[in-house]
Amino acid sequence: MDRLNGTMMKDRQGLEITTSSHETVALLDHFVGQVLSYGQESDCLCKKSDMIGDEEVLLHALIAICCLGAENKNPKYDACSKSSYHIQKAKAYQHKATKRERMYVSVCEELKRSNKEEAARIYEEIVDLFPRDILAAKLAQEQYFNMGESENLRRVGKKCFQSNQDVHFSYGMYAFGLAETNSLEEAERLALQGTDMAPFKKDPWCHHAVAHCMELTGRLDEGIRFMESMAPTWNECGSFMYSHNWWHTSLFYLDRDASDIVLDIYDKHIWLKAKESAQEQIGATALLWRLDLRKIPVASHWDDVSDYIVPHIKEHIQPFLDLHYIYALAKSGKDERVKEMLDSLNSSALYQKNQSEVTRYMAEAFVLYARGDWESSYKQLAPIYDRTKEIGGSQAQRDVFEQTYIDILLQTRRYDRVKGLLEDRVSRRPNTPYLYRNLHTVYSHLGMTEEAQHADTKSKELERFYRQTLPTITKEIRGCTCHQRQPEQLQ
Numbered sequence: 361m362d363r364l365n366g367t368m369m370k371d372r373q374g375l376e377i378t379t380s381s382h383e384t385v386a387l388l389d390h391f392v393g394q395v396l397s398y399g400q401e402s403d404c405l406c407k408k409s410d411m412i413g414d415e416e417v418l419l420h421a422l423i424a425i426c427c428l429g430a431e432n433k434n435p436k437y438d439a440c441s442k443s444s445y446h447i448q449k450a451k452a453y454q455h456k457a458t459k460r461e462r463m464y465v466s467v468c469e470e471l472k473r474s475n476k477e478e479a480a481r482i483y484e485e486i487v488d489l490f491p492r493d494i495l496a497a498k499l500a501q502e503q504y505f506n507m508g509e510s511e512n513l514r515r516v517g518k519k520c521f522q523s524n525q526d527v528h529f530s531y532g533m534y535a536f537g538l539a540e541t542n543s544l545e546e547a548e549r550l551a552l553q554g555t556d557m558a559p560f561k562k563d564p565w566c567h568h569a570v571a572h573c574m575e576l577t578g579r580l581d582e583g584i585r586f587m588e589s590m591a592p593t594w595n596e597c598g599s600f601m602y603s604h605n606w607w608h609t610s611l612f613y614l615d616r617d618a619s620d621i622v623l624d625i626y627d628k629h630i631w632l633k634a635k636e637s638a639q640e641q642i643g644a645t646a647l648l649w650r651l652d653l654r655k656i657p658v659a660s661h662w663d664d665v666s667d668y669i670v671p672h673i674k675e676h677i678q679p680f681l682d683l684h685y686i687y688a689l690a691k692s693g694k695d696e697r698v699k700e701m702l703d704s705l706n707s708s709a710l711y712q713k714n715q716s717e718v719t720r721y722m723a724e725a726f727v728l729y730a731r732g733d734w735e736s737s738y739k740q741l742a743p744i745y746d747r748t749k750e751i752g753g754s755q756a757q758r759d760v761f762e763q764t765y766i767d768i769l770l771q772t773r774r775y776d777r778v779k780g781l782l783e784d785r786v787s788r789r790p791n792t793p794y795l796y797r798n799l800h801t802v803y804s805h806l807g808m809t810e811e812a813q814h815a816d817t818k819s820k821e822l823e824r825f826y827r828q829t830l831p832t833i834t835k836e837i838r839g840c841t842c843h844q845r846q847p848e849q850l851q
């Protein structure tokens with residue numbers, strides 16, 4: 361690399377790096393930009409790892425962090441030994457490094473020991489000491505997100521935002537923390553502000569935070585219009601952000617009863633680009649699961665998705681992934697693999713705190729549910745249902761567990777219990793005909809004639825409105841996305 365005299369330079373955020381190479385600074389800036397924008401080159405450090413000099417402590421530490429954070433293990437790529445190699449490299453020269461760089465090396469060691477709580481704590485300490493380090497804030501949020509700690513997610517987002525209001529990425533990061541802790545108005549305001557600040561509105565994480573706010577309040581048409589108008593900017597995203605933002609878009613159509621558009625998005629944007637990626641596997645599973653809950657036939661899709669999941673069933677990277685994996689396996693009838701995975705989940709404490717226990721209960725419950733054994737599924741899920749937050753993931757992602765529990769209660773005719781859950785859901789999402797159809801069933805069985813009539817009328821009104829306005833919506837959006845269906849084909 362091109363070296364100058366001296367050993368200290370500054371990155372785009374003004375943070376000191378122990379290097380004398382402009383190339384190192386440029387590579388680091390590019391990497392951070394790619395991570396924050398969910399770009400296609402967020403693996404740029406790993407790809408250039410052979411060219412990185414021994415003394416580049418921060419780069420070696422960041423490569424190790426990337427290896428240790430890989431969400432599914434590629435058998436052709438030994439992430440574990442590669443991370444050990446880079447940790448060793450980083451440690452060899454850390455005596456010459458800055459405090460911040462040494463803290464990144466400590467994070468590597470904690471991640472290597474699977475001590476994610478301590479890794480998150482160190483990241484947050486970096487944010488406290490070096491508030492311009494947006495990357496540390498992003499990585500801290502990622503750890504807290506996976507541990508289901510939404511208050512911490514919000515706290516780090518706030519710290520980052522307070523010191524980086526000139527950087528649009530900090531708006532989406534804080535907004536997501538606010539959304540996950542139900543400060544939806546402020547979250548949406550900041551996410552829209554960040555979107556407007558970003559060049560050409562290209563900040564997919566801000567778009568994502570807006571989608572969460574609109575999803576949690578059931579604003580279906582607003583959600584569709586906003587996400588579809590931003591969709592052309594996602595073409596430069598890596599596979600996770602691209603498919604995840606499309607996944608969010610599809611949820612609005614699903615609640616609008618437009619299942620053919622949902623399947624169209626599934627084929628064109630969700631289950632297409634990187635089938636070997638864990639995030640794409642769970643995105644596909646999560647959408648098929650929701651379609652399943654609406655009794656929309658998707659049986660033919662499960663084999664393909666679960667074939668890609670099979671190599672990863674004993675990795676146990678995150679409880680949230682495991683629960684999606686096992687549901688896909690059960691739905692495709694891969695019973696031997698289901699048994700293998702359940703045995704593996706039961707064999708040891710795989711996750712921090714009580715995540716292992718909750719994961720085991722939920723995994724067994726969802727296998728039983730997938731097989732149509734409603735009563736056993738209820739007995740397995742009911743005792744730990746209130747603890748589902750512990751397994752991580754966002755509110756929108758965990759919502760499939762609430763929907764499944766509601767369906768189990770309906771299938772087992774526990775109408776008294778499900779009534780309150782459905783009414784609460786309707787109060788949060790007042791524009792979803794599916795919920796009123798379910799409420800109609802419940803009220804009818806409970807002899808609540810007037811309420812049943814009201815729910816029936818409401819569902820029919822919404823169905824009619826959505827049917828009538830769908831051609832208009834699809835006509836509006838056809839100019840900016842690739843839905844190629846004709847209005848008459850739509851429901």
Ligand SMILES: [Fe+2]
Pocket residue numbers: 568572604608754756
């Ligand atoms: Fe999301």
